[in-house]
Amino acid sequence: SKPLVQVRDLQMHFPIYSGLFRRQTGAVKAVDGVTFDVMEGETLGLVGESGCGKSTCGRAILRLYDITGGEVAIDGARIGKMSQGDLRPLRPAMQMVFQDPQASLNPRMTVEAIIREPLDEHTKLTAAEKEKKVGELMDTVGLNRRFAKRYPHAFSGGQRQRIGIARALALNPKFIVCDEPIAALDVSIQAQVVNLLEDLQEQFGLTYLFISHDLSMVRHIATRIAVMYLGKVVELAPRGPLYEEPLHPYTKALLSAVPEPDPALAQTRERVVLQGDVPSPANPPKGCNFCTRCPAVMDVCRQIEPTYQEVRPGRFVACHLYESTGTADATAGHP
Ligand code: SF4
Ligand code: MG
Secondary structure, eight states, X not given: OOEEEEEEEEEEEEEEEETTTTEEEEEXXXXXXXXXXXXXXXXXXXXXOTTSSHHHHHHHHTTSSOOSEEEEEETTEEOTTOOHHHHGGGGGGEEEEOSOHHHHSOTTSOHHHHHHHHHHHHOOOOHHHHHHHHHHHHXXXXXXXXXXXXXXXXXXXXXXXXXXXXXXHTTOOSEEEEESTTTTSOHHHHHHHHHHHHHHHHHHTOEEEEEESOHHHHHHHXXXXXXXXXXXXXXXXXXXXXXXXXXSHHHHHHHHTSOOSSHHHHHXXXXXXXXXXXXXXTSOOSSSTTTTTOTTOOGGGGTSOOOEEEEETTEEEEOGGGOTTOHHHHHTTOO
């Protein structure tokens, strides 16, 4: 398969203003140099602890922000620097499913109106055609058409997420960013929503970026997984290899905290407890951004930022432990 979404050195910095004259005194580097592809038809999991920049990364890729730097291409179209006006015809192809269906659905609109809204904005369908399409979308996500005139509050959390998914599907997207789509739901219905997303992917050939803090959940849905720490992707690997043999010290620590269902693997897994807190993204450490907490830290880590590179086929890591040609050579030319 080929890449549908290409993200290159993506940066999303938010300025910090302070003092009497509200001068910019710094920036929160929420996303700070992220590079990956999302292959057509795959689910790329984007995982990390809260505050690591994963949601911001997903929104930046969809150009819900004006990005600070880097490039994003969707289906070959470079959208990183496009104006919102130029983006408009591309919007249907790229959609988002939000974490909290309660907050993302307008409480004063009926379900029918919520699902119809993107059709109103982006299509020239007649009222009858829209009504038909809304009905079909409700069927597709497993919502009873008889409830079309009801308001979001009349639905359960899981049903509300189905409404959000129906709306995201309305314009036949290719790519959907799912931002913790089940994190706000009862455990008992999380699996139903995950199964629905998987069925829809198969049915419509969708490509997902699936954002989650939950490594044991992502394991079930993602084809490949990217691990984020403090605004950067530190490791990206196919699902199997990542869980079997994590390379980056941060991935090892994260995985050591989740229950391992395979007893053979569980035996090899050492519990790693990280010391200290995640540094502020307004003031990340020099060198490797994980150096203040890494159990394997070396002198070079505090001086030179490791290069994010493919260290084995399909496996990308940013860590001096894996730089192939020795740290001094490997980092030459990568200030
Ligand atoms: Fe740890 Fe150094 Fe690797 Fe960073 S570069 S993860 S500090 S070993
Ligand atoms: Mg988030």
